[in-house]
Amino acid sequence: MSISEAASGSSSPGRLAFLGPTGTFTEAALRCLPGVDDVETVPMASVPEVVEALRRGQVDGGFVPMENSQEGTVNVTVDELVRGEPLVITAEVILPVSFVLASHKRLGEITTVASHPHALAQVRGWMRSHLPHARTVQALSTAAGAEAVARGEVDACVCAPFTAEAAGLPARARDIGDSPHAATRFVHITKPTDPPAPTGDDLTSVAVYLRHDQVGALMVVLNEFAARDVNLTKIESRPTGQKLGRYVFFLDCAGHVNDEPVSQALKGLKSVSSEVRYLGSYPHFSNMP
Numbered sequence: 001m002s003i004s005e006a007a008s009g010s011s012s013p014g015r016l017a018f019l020g021p022t023g024t025f026t027e028a029a030l031r032c033l034p035g036v037d038d039v040e041t042v043p044m045a046s047v048p049e050v051v052e053a054l055r056r057g058q059v060d061g062g063f064v065p066m067e068n069s070q071e072g073t074v075n076v077t078v079d080e081l082v083r084g085e086p087l088v089i090t091a092e093v094i095l096p097v098s099f100v101l102a103s104h105k106r107l108g109e110i111t112t113v114a115s116h117p118h119a120l121a122q123v124r125g126w127m128r129s130h131l132p133h134a135r136t137v138q139a140l141s142t143a144a145g146a147e148a149v150a151r152g153e154v155d156a157c158v159c160a161p162f163t164a165e166a167a168g169l170p171a172r173a174r175d176i177g178d179s180p181h182a183a184t185r186f187v188h189i190t191k192p193t194d195p196p197a198p199t200g201d202d203l204t205s206v207a208v209y210l211r212h213d214q215v216g217a218l219m220v221v222l223n224e225f226a227a228r229d230v231n232l233t234k235i236e237s238r239p240t241g242q243k244l245g246r247y248v249f250f251l252d253c254a255g256h257v258n259d260e261p262v263s264q265a266l267k268g269l270k271s272v273s274s275e276v277r278y279l280g281s282y283p284h285f286s287n288m289p
């Protein structure tokens, strides 16, 4: 059964939109999803376009970056999940990431370097010591940066070794990331559906809108988890977009919504916050079937 079938309960092979174009880390991570070979994968230029295609029903699933070990959360992904028509996460993939500087030019001739902002942030130290005068140009993905080089708009890009190779761009420097242990977490998203069965090592994601007029509102929310011994693995605050000073908290906790402590914590959250949005339960990547 394909990932989209599992998520949507349909028997059609399904279409899966991802942050493209071909050659992104997102596409490489997507290959780790079980059953992905039976799915039609559809590259999109940006995360909002992936989400929009999903909400409009043009695809059955989406696959997008969520966070990086160096640079943190991909805000656009969290913002799309906590606002608008509800969606859920049904799987996660964690991929080690390493970067090359790819260019037809030699290092001394490079004055402009394009890439995804998260990739540029992960090579900041290398850039400072090797190309201190180069101007960085933001691209919607690392592979889009490689396309900008191919079009002659910039001299070089920061991308995966496999992206440079596929684009026929020589790697002028390898392993230029500031951390040798960098990894990025990606998520598979669908319209609301039953979660995959519990595996014993799962995560549950939830968005919580605090009661902004209550003292200690965040502590009360966190206590719903702590009181039931539920471990939080991620907490991120994002502006709601409604008014300055209004925040929504994106939380990941260990456990499945079918586990009693997690389901009780989610029920508890409803009574202590102004809005709770369940965002899915799914196997921890190391435990994915």
Ligand SMILES: O=C(O)C(=O)C[C@]1(C(=O)O)C=C[C@@H](O)C=C1
Pocket (backbone or CB within 6 Å): 019, 023, 024, 025, 026, 027, 065, 066, 067, 068, 074, 097, 116, 118, 119, 140, 141, 142, 143, 183, 184
């Ligand atoms: O641009 C890509 O190739 C992506 O898949 C996006 C992305 C990200 O959003 O963090 C994924 C992995 C790397 O950390 C750099 C960029």
